[in-house]
Amino acid sequence: MIEKACxxxxxxxxxxxYPSEKPHYExxxxxxxxxxxxxxxxxxxxxxxxxxxxxxxxxxPMYPGSMSRPIKTQPKxxxxxxxxxxxDYLRExxxxxxxxxxxxxxxxxxxxxxxRELLTARIDASNAICEDDKPEAKDWIGNLKDEGxxxxxxxxxxxxxxxxxxxxxxxxxxxxxxxx
Numbered sequence: 704m705i706e707k708a709c710x711x712x713x714x715x716x717x718x719x720x721y722p723s724e725k726p727h728y729e730x731x732x733x734x735x736x737x738x739x740x741x742x743x744x745x746x747x748x749x750x751x752x753x754x755x756x757x758x759x760x761x762x763x764p765m766y767p768g769s770m771s772r773p774i775k776t777q778p779k780x781x782x783x784x785x786x787x788x789x790x791d792y793l794r795e796x797x798x799x800x801x802x803x804x805x806x807x808x809x810x811x812x813x814x815x816x817x818x819r820e821l822l823t824a825r826i827d828a829s830n831a832i833c834e835d836d837k838p839e840a841k842d843w844i845g846n847l848k849d850e851g852x853x854x855x856x857x858x859x860x861x862x863x864x865x866x867x868x869x870x871x872x873x874x875x876x877x878x879x880x881x882x883x
Contacts, residue, residue, distance in 0.1 A: 710742040714793055717752060717785035726755050726782035743783055751789035754781050810856075815849045818856055 717728055730743050746752045791798030810818075822844045826837055847855065 704738055704741045705745050706738065706742065709738055710746050711793075713739065713742055713746060713783075714751065714785060714789050717783060718790060718793055721785050721790055723784050726753055726784040728783045729780050730783060740781075743781065746789065747783070749788075750786075751792055752783045752785050754783045756781055810849075810853055812849065815852050819844055819847070819852055822852075822855070 713728075720727065730737075730739050743752065743754060747754045787798075788800065791800040796802070823841050826832055826840045826844065829837075832840060844852075844855075
């Protein structure tokens with residue numbers, strides 16, 4: 704039920720009020736039969752809009768004949784506002800994100816675990832790391848939070864490519880590519 708025409712239309716409506724302090728565009732909350740609701744949640748999960756639930760306060764008796772007490776009901780509506788990523792998405796040139804050449808890559812938890820295992824194996828196989836330092840290095844890798852593994856991976860790639868530690872020939876040898 705995710706439809707590009709629908710979410711583009713939502714983004715365009717929200718863009719008319721950019722920037723706004725608080726979400727104001729109302730939509731049905733978590734109604735999987737409502738195409739706008741489905742697409743709004745998709746845009747939120749994709750990082751293009753911020754949404755908040757709108758609760759209505761009702762009064763429900765605690766038991767027959769007792770005093771009533773206010774309760775929050777399940778949200779029926781939500782409010783949304785577009786954020787920078789959504790604005791950049793609407794721009795033909797990709798906005799500042801494209802201009803600054805920023806690329807965001809999301810790593811699945813299994814991939815992070817695989818990277819952690821790979822790093823540990825490479826530490827074991829390394830001749831550049833002293834044998835006495837290997838247990839501490841492996842413990843350090845094992846104790847890194849997922850975000851730390853992501854940052855370390857980015858820095859290692861930077862060292863390998865940006866800093867010239869890998870030549871084009873070495874890169875081609877690492878990743879054979881025959882053009883198909």
